[in-house]
Amino acid sequence: xxxxxxxxxxxxxxxxxxxxxxxxxxxxxxxxxxxxxxxxxxxxxxxxxxxxxxxxxxxxxxxxxxxxxxxxxxxxxxxxxxxxxxxxxxxxxxxxxxxxxxxxxxxxxxxxxxxxxxxxxxxxxxxxxxxxxxxxxxxxxxxxxxxxxxxxxxx
Amino acid sequence: xxxxxxxxxxxxxxxxxxxxxxxxxxxxxxxxxxxxxxxxxxxxxxxxxxxxxxxxxxxxxxxxxxxxxxxxxxxxxxxxxxxxxxxxxxxxxxxxxxxxxxxxxxxxxxxxxxxxxxxxxxxxxxxxxxxxxxxxxxxxxxxxxxxxxxxxxxxxxxxxxxxxxxxxxxxxxxxxxxxxxxxxxxxxxxxxxxxxxxxxxxxxxxxxxxxxxxxxxxxxxxxxxxxxxxxxxxxxxxxxxxxxxxxxxxxxxxxxxxxxxxxxxxxxxxxxxxxxxxxxxxxxxxxxxxxxxxxxxxxxxxxxxxxxxxxxxxxxxxxxxxxxxxxxxxxxxxxxxxxxxxxxxxxxxxxxxxxxxxxxxxxxxxxxxxxxxxxxxxxxxxxxxxxxxxxxxxxxxxxxxxxxxxxxxxxxxxxxxxxxxxxxxxxxxxxxxxxxxxxxxxxxxxxxxxxxxxxxxxxxxxxxxxxxxxxxxxxxxxxxxxxxxxxxxxxxxxxxxxxxxxxxxxxxxxxxxxxxxxxxxxxxxxxxxxxxxxxxxxxxxxxxxxxxxxxxxxxxxxxxxxxxxxxxxxxxxxxxxxxxxxxxxxxxxxxxxxxxxxxxxxxxxxxxxxxxxxxxxxxxxxxxxxxxxxxxxxxxxxxxxxxxxxxxxxxxxxxxxxxxxxxxxxxxxxxxxxxxxxxxxxxxxxxxxxxxxxxxxxxxxxxxxxxxxxxxxxxxxxxxxxxxxxxxxxxxxxxxxxxxxxxxxxxxxxxxxxxxxxxxxxxxxxxxxxxxxxxxxxxx
Numbered sequence: 001x002x003x004x005x006x007x008x009x010x011x012x013x014x015x016x017x018x019x020x021x022x023x024x025x026x027x028x029x030x031x032x033x034x035x036x037x038x039x040x041x042x043x044x045x046x047x048x049x050x051x052x053x054x055x056x057x058x059x060x061x062x063x064x065x066x067x068x069x070x071x072x073x074x075x076x077x078x079x080x081x082x083x084x085x086x087x088x089x090x091x092x093x094x095x096x097x098x099x100x101x102x103x104x105x106x107x108x109x110x111x112x113x114x115x116x117x118x119x120x121x122x123x124x125x126x127x128x129x130x131x132x133x134x135x136x137x138x139x140x141x142x143x144x145x146x147x148x149x150x151x152x153x154x155x
Numbered sequence: 156x157x158x159x160x161x162x163x164x165x166x167x168x169x170x171x172x173x174x175x176x177x178x179x180x181x182x183x184x185x186x187x188x189x190x191x192x193x194x195x196x197x198x199x200x201x202x203x204x205x206x207x208x209x210x211x212x213x214x215x216x217x218x219x220x221x222x223x224x225x226x227x228x229x230x231x232x233x234x235x236x237x238x239x240x241x242x243x244x245x246x247x248x249x250x251x252x253x254x255x256x257x258x259x260x261x262x263x264x265x266x267x268x269x270x271x272x273x274x275x276x277x278x279x280x281x282x283x284x285x286x287x288x289x290x291x292x293x294x295x296x297x298x299x300x301x302x303x304x305x306x307x308x309x310x311x312x313x314x315x316x317x318x319x320x321x322x323x324x325x326x327x328x329x330x331x332x333x334x335x336x337x338x339x340x341x342x343x344x345x346x347x348x349x350x351x352x353x354x355x356x357x358x359x360x361x362x363x364x365x366x367x368x369x370x371x372x373x374x375x376x377x378x379x380x381x382x383x384x385x386x387x388x389x390x391x392x393x394x395x396x397x398x399x400x401x402x403x404x405x406x407x408x409x410x411x412x413x414x415x416x417x418x419x420x421x422x423x424x425x426x427x428x429x430x431x432x433x434x435x436x437x438x439x440x441x442x443x444x445x446x447x448x449x450x451x452x453x454x455x456x457x458x459x460x461x462x463x464x465x466x467x468x469x470x471x472x473x474x475x476x477x478x479x480x481x482x483x484x485x486x487x488x489x490x491x492x493x494x495x496x497x498x499x500x501x502x503x504x505x506x507x508x509x510x511x512x513x514x515x516x517x518x519x520x521x522x523x524x525x526x527x528x529x530x531x532x533x534x535x536x537x538x539x540x541x542x543x544x545x546x547x548x549x550x551x552x553x554x555x556x557x558x559x560x561x562x563x564x565x566x567x568x569x570x571x572x573x574x575x576x577x578x579x580x581x582x583x584x585x586x587x588x589x590x591x592x593x594x595x596x597x598x599x600x601x602x603x604x605x606x607x608x609x610x611x612x613x614x615x616x617x618x619x620x621x622x623x624x625x626x627x628x629x630x631x632x633x634x635x636x637x638x639x640x641x642x643x644x645x646x647x648x649x650x651x652x653x654x655x656x657x658x659x660x661x662x663x664x665x666x667x668x669x670x671x672x673x674x675x676x677x678x679x680x681x682x683x684x685x686x687x688x689x690x691x692x693x694x695x696x697x698x699x700x701x702x703x704x705x706x707x708x709x710x711x712x713x714x715x716x717x718x719x720x721x722x723x724x725x726x727x728x729x730x731x732x733x734x735x736x737x738x739x740x741x742x743x744x745x746x747x748x749x750x751x752x753x754x755x756x757x758x759x760x761x762x763x764x765x766x767x768x769x770x771x772x773x774x775x776x777x778x779x780x781x782x783x784x785x786x787x788x789x790x791x792x793x794x795x796x797x798x799x800x801x802x803x804x805x806x807x808x809x810x811x812x813x814x815x816x817x818x819x820x821x822x823x824x825x826x827x828x829x830x831x832x833x834x835x836x837x838x839x840x841x842x843x844x845x846x847x848x849x850x851x852x853x854x855x856x857x858x859x860x861x862x863x864x865x866x867x868x869x870x871x872x873x874x875x876x877x878x879x880x881x882x883x884x885x886x887x888x889x890x891x892x893x894x895x896x897x898x899x900x901x902x903x904x905x906x907x908x909x910x911x912x913x914x915x916x917x918x919x920x921x922x923x924x925x926x927x928x929x930x931x932x933x934x935x
Contacts, residue, residue, distance in 0.1 A: 015429075015430070015458075016429055016430070016460075016461075019458075019460050020460060023458055023459050023460035026395075026459070027398075027404065027458040027459055027460070028458065030398060031389075032389075032392075032395070032396040032398070033388070033389020033390065034389070035393070035395070035535070035536070035584070036395065036459075036537075036614070037535050037536075037537075037617065038617040038868050038869050039463075039616055039617060039868075040617070040868050040869075040870070042617075042868055042869040042870055043535065043617075043869050045535055072389065073387075073388065073389030074388070074389045074390075076387075076388065076389075077388055086387040086388065089383075089387045090379075090380075090383050090384065090387060093380060093383070093835060093836075093839060095235075095380075095382075095383065095386045095387065096235030096236070096237070096839055096840075096843055097233075097234050097235030097534070097535070097536070097582070097583060097584050097585045097586075098235070098382065098386035098391055098582070098584070099393055099534075099535045099536045099582075099584025099585060100535045100584075101386055101387060102386075102389050105387060120882065123877070124877050124878040125878075127876075127877045128876045128877055128878050129876075130876075130877070131535065131869060131874060131876060132535070132846075132877075133533060133534055133535045133585045133587070133847070133874060134235045134535075134585060134843045135842060135843035135844070135845065135846025135847050135875065135880070136839070136842070136843060136846075137846055137875075137876075137877040137879075137880035138842050138846075138880055138881070138883075138884045139839075139842070140877060141877070141880075
């Protein structure tokens, strides 16, 4: 039995503890905002926060979440930084197909928590684990700068 | 007098549809058109020529509820191009709807009802702007008539304003919701009496949607992107997000080589994996594969993870004999084979002037051979589908570009009539041509049948996607040119070799088809006295299929690289030389090049317009500061290409960094697709195409050994990450108010990207890249 919270609610899972968090979230909890992209921690599409840190849920076994707090895209609107990132994404029309954008937003939110005003180089570094096949990278950079700026305004 | 309201209307009202649409119209007009029809055999173009054509009935696309909510049905697949927003903008504008009260509903597959739904070939706006506009206008006129009848005044005095109909003389006003029920009862106005809004009254068309939404600019409200909020909050529903309480989860082990079949399977260990329920054999269908599944063994489980674990435990004996020589397919050897074949003449496609003497008499001869490898579309959402059968009727949920083919394929697979199959089209997590081929939906259909109709989701893993996609055709292009003493091109010989997508549907033709030649090969527009184009044979050994821009990719890469090589040989500036190769502004009928295809469009409405090609070159180079002084190790590169009846030029500014890494300072992209409905989404498509093209140039390659793909995931099949994106990407949309007909957007931005980048690499480093991807060639 693994016990952890997802978006503030307690979850108990008595299946195979090696089950990746991704498939627990998607197939068992039906929280489908977190997407599958590669299964090998190569594309970042499945990024969630574990105790606030970005992790690739496709290679994170449920056992590793034991006693910890999992946060997914579904809860980002209630997160002060997350909401600013979402808003910046909308303001700049970042998404094309949108499939990878939950992972992008989770990575960007984690970046801005650590570094409230990253430059392009730091953005490239922090976001290089997240692939977008539509190629929305230019706008992702701009949107992170914009979210950083609104953060400053409100601070 | 039935004067067509605009050019788009005229072009799209074909004889067949005119007759269909005039069922309630004037007998006189009907008779006149019928006489005309007897007198000629008219070739149909554009949407008219597509299976099931177009529909413009407002009752099919627009519903207004009593509370005023306007629901527009979008029947085209949304894969990131923004069609769910853009097409709805068109309907809402003609209708006079307030964007905040418009919602969109996704149509299921039903081409009898909605017209053609195959979202491919950069056609959605090109083919549907006019019909959807007419649907919106007709609905508006019905609301106006309903108001006129209510008030007892002439309809001509009633005008729709924003979400209401107004009678100016009396100051009366009724909301759309108040009029909806009465309007619904009215007959649809005949097409020739529709009053389309003049451009000056458009509120949404031509305005930016998406970013900066809620920003008010004068009276114009920018419509917001339909799915924007759902995407950033994780609520948007893609194929893999559809679920049912009793649903089962499947992954499939497919034959490793194209044409191989299952001989036997030992599933003993697989069935021991907790959560695995059963294995199911899926019929293999051999070659040509079409859209049918490859076959194999499905592992069906209580969740995806268990199914994946179970698949790992299968012991399968594949029969490779049925694959023939595909089992020996080696992409490296194949490259050499094509290069060898390219040395001898091939099937003649175009022959103008005397190429032999042009080459023999030349002061200088230049030749080069280019290579572009197989690639996988690799949309971030791999193929996935959910299916169930209830009371003998099948229902499918899937991210498909071609809902019609999905429906007919599933029906055939299950032995049902298409009417007994419902295909619900989810959002697509990327398409790029992969999801034009709905083999994965047929897999789900077979599996639900094996479980007596219980819902089953079949999920492709990333390695499935890379191993078993319909691959972009590998290609060799060999070019040779003769220049005179002043560097002018006298003769141009081009041999192109690629396996054909035709091999997917029929015995391998070993030559590319007219719709593949027409992608920038036989339509090569340079003004050169002697031109000879040939297409030697190239057999297919894997499933070949559409990849965004398709055969334009190798043709543009070869032609635009070679033009730069000629400029260098002539000692001329590349831009000036390219403009000279193109010659003076003129319109060329593609049929004079032997191209009868022209992306399905009327060559008179869509000629090859050299003026527009020149204009995008001039714009991109001017914006990039072409000719400016640059430090050593830095350079600008240019390429231009017309495809999908639009025009794109790209200029890159690149620098070779320490350690051989390439720094892409900027990309300037000039684009002319004629009138623009949603310029902001057009810019987004070009920005994205730029990134994808950088990947094609620098990194992306699928290789085969013994018929098997050698790349398993994104650590081996490399696609661009954020650090590959240019530091600055500037898109310059030109000519939005032109009289030109609407062109494509999703694909035409991609073909010139790789040659422009390789030309920039040459300018910066002196290294000429002829084999893609660049890979480690710069550090070697």
